[in-house]
Amino acid sequence: MLDYDREAPTYDDTRGGACRATAAAAELERLLPVGGTVLDVGGGTGIVTSVLAARGRRVLVADRSVGMLRLAGRRLPGRVLAGDATALPVRTASVRGIVIVWLLHLMPSAVDSVFAECARVLEPAGVLVCTVDKDASGRGESPDPSACDAVATVTATAARFGLAHCADGAFVGGSARPPPTYPVRAFRREG
Numbered sequence: 001m002l003d004y005d006r007e008a009p010t011y012d013d014t015r016g017g018a019c020r021a022t023a024a025a026a027e028l029e030r031l032l033p034v035g036g037t038v039l040d041v042g043g044g045t046g047i048v049t050s051v052l053a054a055r056g057r058r059v060l061v062a063d064r065s066v067g068m069l070r071l072a073g074r075r076l077p078g079r080v081l082a083g084d085a086t087a088l089p090v091r092t093a094s095v096r097g098i099v100i101v102w103l104l105h106l107m108p109s110a111v112d113s114v115f116a117e118c119a120r121v122l123e124p125a126g127v128l129v130c131t132v133d134k135d136a137s138g139r140g141e142s143p144d145p146s147a148c149d150a151v152a153t154v155t156a157t158a159a160r161f162g163l164a165h166c167a168d169g170a171f172v173g174g175s176a177r178p179p180p181t182y183p184v185r186a187f188r189r190e191g
């Protein structure tokens with residue numbers, strides 16, 4: 001995995017900047033339930049989260065990179081949490097929405113743990129929206145079913161933690177030309 005502390009100063013500009021963030025946030029917003037707090041897991045510099053906040057969302061950003069979080073803190077003072085996606089520093093059943101953008105593909109051995117944590121912190125009927133098939137999408141290729149964030153794998157993992165597939169979407173963005181289309185899938189916490 002990249003060293004995101006070192007990557008932080010150039011991250012936004014090299015990943016599609018405000019255009020990517022605006023497109024991603026608009027699609028996340030469409031899939032999230034109304035109201036409540038939205039937690040951005042692996043939210044990095046907060047570039048996507050801050051667009052959600054500008055649209056009226058109450059937000060939190062969690063990330064394990066101090067360098068990325070420093071930038072997120074400038075955008076969203078008091079709304080950033082240092083922590084790992086597999087052990088979120090958030091109370092049980094306390095957030096109505098979770099977004100995970102471009103994180104799961106980096107965690108081949110921890111997708112189960114991430115979904116377990118998300119299921120714990122989501123309110124009943126809360127919704128998690130995450131990118132799937134990230135690497136292949138970014139290259140404009142067909143999805144790789146063996147990827148750790150392959151849509152079938154993510155859907156099966158979510159179901160094991162009581163998160164039922166409820167909707168799909170996609171956003172266009174990124175630094176490649178033409179910008180790729182990234183699929184997202186939404187899951188609702190049952191019970």
Ligand SMILES: C[S@@+](CC[C@H](N)C(=O)[O-])C[C@H]1O[C@@H](n2cnc3c(N)ncnc32)[C@H](O)[C@@H]1O
Nearest residue numbers: 004042043044063064065068083084085101102
């Ligand atoms: C590709 S960046 C995506 C950032 C942000 N979601 C976005 O779309 O701009 C991946 C982010 O995940 C964070 N990350 C990687 N592994 C993590 C983990 N185990 N727990 C929390 N954050 C993690 C990195 O520090 C980095 O900020």
